[in-house]
Amino acid sequence: ETATVAVVPGDGIGHEVVPAALEVLDAVADIEFVHAEAGDAVAEQRGTPLPEGTLEAVSEADATLFGATGETSADVILPLRDAVDSFVNVRPARTYPGVDAVQPETDLVILRENTEGVYAGVENRLTEDVSTLTRLVTQSASRRLAEFACDYVESNGHDGFTVAHKNNVMRVTDGLFVDTVREEAAARGVDVDEAYMDAMATHLAMDPAGYDVIVCPNLAGDVLSDLAAGLVGGLGLLPSANIGSERGIFEPVHGCAPDIAGEGIANPSATILSAAMLLEFLGADGAARDVRAAVEATLADGPRTPDLGGTATTDAVAEAVVDRLPEH
Amino acid sequence: ETATVAVVPGDGIGHEVVPAALEVLDAVADIEFVHAEAGDAVAEQRGTPLPEGTLEAVSEADATLFGATGETSADVILPLRDAVDSFVNVRPARTYPGVDAVQPETDLVILRENTEGVYAGVENRLTEDVSTLTRLVTQSASRRLAEFACDYVESNGHDGFTVAHKNNVMRVTDGLFVDTVREEAAARGVDVDEAYMDAMATHLAMDPAGYDVIVCPNLAGDVLSDLAAGLVGGLGLLPSANIGSERGIFEPVHGCAPDIAGEGIANPSATILSAAMLLEFLGADGAARDVRAAVEATLADGPRTPDLGGTATTDAVAEAVVDRLPEH
Ligand SMILES: CC(C)[C@H](C(=O)O)[C@@H](O)C(=O)O
Ligand SMILES: CC(C)[C@H](C(=O)O)[C@@H](O)C(=O)O
Numbered sequence: 001e002t003a004t005v006a007v008v009p010g011d012g013i014g015h016e017v018v019p020a021a022l023e024v025l026d027a028v029a030d031i032e033f034v035h036a037e038a039g040d041a042v043a044e045q046r047g048t049p050l051p052e053g054t055l056e057a058v059s060e061a062d063a064t065l066f067g068a069t070g071e072t073s074a075d076v077i078l079p080l081r082d083a084v085d086s087f088v089n090v091r092p093a094r095t096y097p098g099v100d101a102v103q104p105e106t107d108l109v110i111l112r113e114n115t116e117g118v119y120a121g122v123e124n125r126l127t128e129d130v131s132t133l134t135r136l137v138t139q140s141a142s143r144r145l146a147e148f149a150c151d152y153v154e155s156n157g158h159d160g161f162t163v164a165h166k167n168n169v170m171r172v173t174d175g176l177f178v179d180t181v182r183e184e185a186a187a188r189g190v191d192v193d194e195a196y197m198d199a200m201a202t203h204l205a206m207d208p209a210g211y212d213v214i215v216c217p218n219l220a221g222d223v224l225s226d227l228a229a230g231l232v233g234g235l236g237l238l239p240s241a242n243i244g245s246e247r248g249i250f251e252p253v254h255g256c257a258p259d260i261a262g263e264g265i266a267n268p269s270a271t272i273l274s275a276a277m278l279l280e281f282l283g284a285d286g287a288a289r290d291v292r293a294a295v296e297a298t299l300a301d302g303p304r305t306p307d308l309g310g311t312a313t314t315d316a317v318a319e320a321v322v323d324r325l326p327e328h
Numbered sequence: 329e330t331a332t333v334a335v336v337p338g339d340g341i342g343h344e345v346v347p348a349a350l351e352v353l354d355a356v357a358d359i360e361f362v363h364a365e366a367g368d369a370v371a372e373q374r375g376t377p378l379p380e381g382t383l384e385a386v387s388e389a390d391a392t393l394f395g396a397t398g399e400t401s402a403d404v405i406l407p408l409r410d411a412v413d414s415f416v417n418v419r420p421a422r423t424y425p426g427v428d429a430v431q432p433e434t435d436l437v438i439l440r441e442n443t444e445g446v447y448a449g450v451e452n453r454l455t456e457d458v459s460t461l462t463r464l465v466t467q468s469a470s471r472r473l474a475e476f477a478c479d480y481v482e483s484n485g486h487d488g489f490t491v492a493h494k495n496n497v498m499r500v501t502d503g504l505f506v507d508t509v510r511e512e513a514a515a516r517g518v519d520v521d522e523a524y525m526d527a528m529a530t531h532l533a534m535d536p537a538g539y540d541v542i543v544c545p546n547l548a549g550d551v552l553s554d555l556a557a558g559l560v561g562g563l564g565l566l567p568s569a570n571i572g573s574e575r576g577i578f579e580p581v582h583g584c585a586p587d588i589a590g591e592g593i594a595n596p597s598a599t600i601l602s603a604a605m606l607l608e609f610l611g612a613d614g615a616a617r618d619v620r621a622a623v624e625a626t627l628a629d630g631p632r633t634p635d636l637g638g639t640a641t642t643d644a645v646a647e648a649v650v651d652r653l654p655e656h
Binding site: 073074078102103118119121123124125128129130131132133134135136137138139140166168169170171172173175176197198199201202203204205206219222223224225226227229230231233234235 | 401402406430431446447449451452453456457458459460461462463464465466467468494496497498499500501503504525526527529530531532533534547550551552553554555557558559561562563
């Protein structure tokens, strides 16, 4: 039966990179697309950045391809992650031959808890002077993430993973997180290393090649994955997947780039690679592999957008990727 | 009147780098030293990593020179920061000619809130499944940090500072933090840029030269300063200052390095640079400048410890620094 994919371009270059990725998806899979709106522009027109219809479309689709939004990002992506019960955010960060990077040997993935931590925080302004946020960590969410991490490590041929945390300061909450992750990994026979998230930032900056898979709480994952993005040369090539038990949202790590929006020169690679993660999620592993290979081949010898030193348009890159796909 | 400085070497190489820094201090200033113990070793001998006498010595001294501790670090340094009411942690990160760095253009300082955020967190295990931590942000602590930041920017000839935060997720608490900092800076006529802490990690990794002074909440400062440390080539050369209204604690950013402890080859530069920050805090600006210049001169053409590719001992480096000081 044909899969249904919600398509939410968002703002700015979202309207350029998402259509480019759709061309690629069209070439390899039979998908029914449902188009929906979210972000700054729709907030201005309709008073809300996340219209009811969009929330419904994403909640009902098998998967969602999301572009990028602007100022309203938190009001859009956080409720959408909730709507698909996305318990893990998968963020691979790797370099490609010929693409400049601060640390060219980087090839790792961050598995970020995606439902709680400070993101589930209930906040209060208690007095004029005092405000609080209640950070939430549950054993169940930690276990679910750990199970995913163990599956991920096994199916990708890694030895184990590193858990990053701050349990010397957040003793009870990150204590529960780390203990649960360690317990689950032990039960599964998966190796676990540990690092404080601050020390991890030093290590990543100096020697990212030392890491394959990093498992961490929500905010730690937010920061460490953006650090990894910096090491591989910016956000331009990084895809991500918000995985729930039945649905997922797939989005480039970059933003809506108002400075170049409308010029048709945005790099579509991150969104096309997000589409490959979407294909994998839908069980189309072969198509996912083909798309990834075509993106790599294009990065190696195809046209490049200005962010990578070229002069090609978004469409030219998308076409080059499609040209490099095997018959489907 | 002679200043009193508490000296807490801690564990491991703390017992090597702190005596080295004392030699340098002895050469430039008239200080009365009070020696005290803390850390893993004392915990084993006396059942507590922070004996009452140490807490008292630090609470009463004009300033403290602290080395490094091991497993018990959080139980030592966090109460000590509290004891001197240290509201800001000053963490400069710069490179030196001839010392390898991932990003050789780095020269910035992080001003980290040092009393609250998740560090002031009251934690609870509410049920088998659920744990919480209450993150605290006050207007008064945010203002005090902002006042310090404005003074710092003015006296160091910078145009302004960048405040790093996550107020799109922690709307009330980081909202209060950022609003207070912005307000104070506006009142003082100091420019303020802003960045989300995750975006800041990307920017720092790619272009640290774009930043001079970064002001941020406690945990953000912990992670971003360790990231900056990675960019300048590791923790080996980084000093830090925990500043209170009347007292301060000065410590290298590195740990107690059990792997090389006892060999007499630890790099004392970070501790000597911390001693320079201590001198400045005590009002001995000239001596502080002289010590910094002597460390730089030693790094440029003097003996080097193995972490910098040399074969010199800790003592040889300390002597080289003392040799490069003007008469005092
Ligand atoms: C927009 C923001 C709320 C979001 C986050 O913090 O998760 C973004 O930074 C990301 O990492 O996807
Ligand atoms: C030891 C630990 C509690 C401490 C901190 O988190 O502040 C350390 O990482 C530091 O940055 O000085």
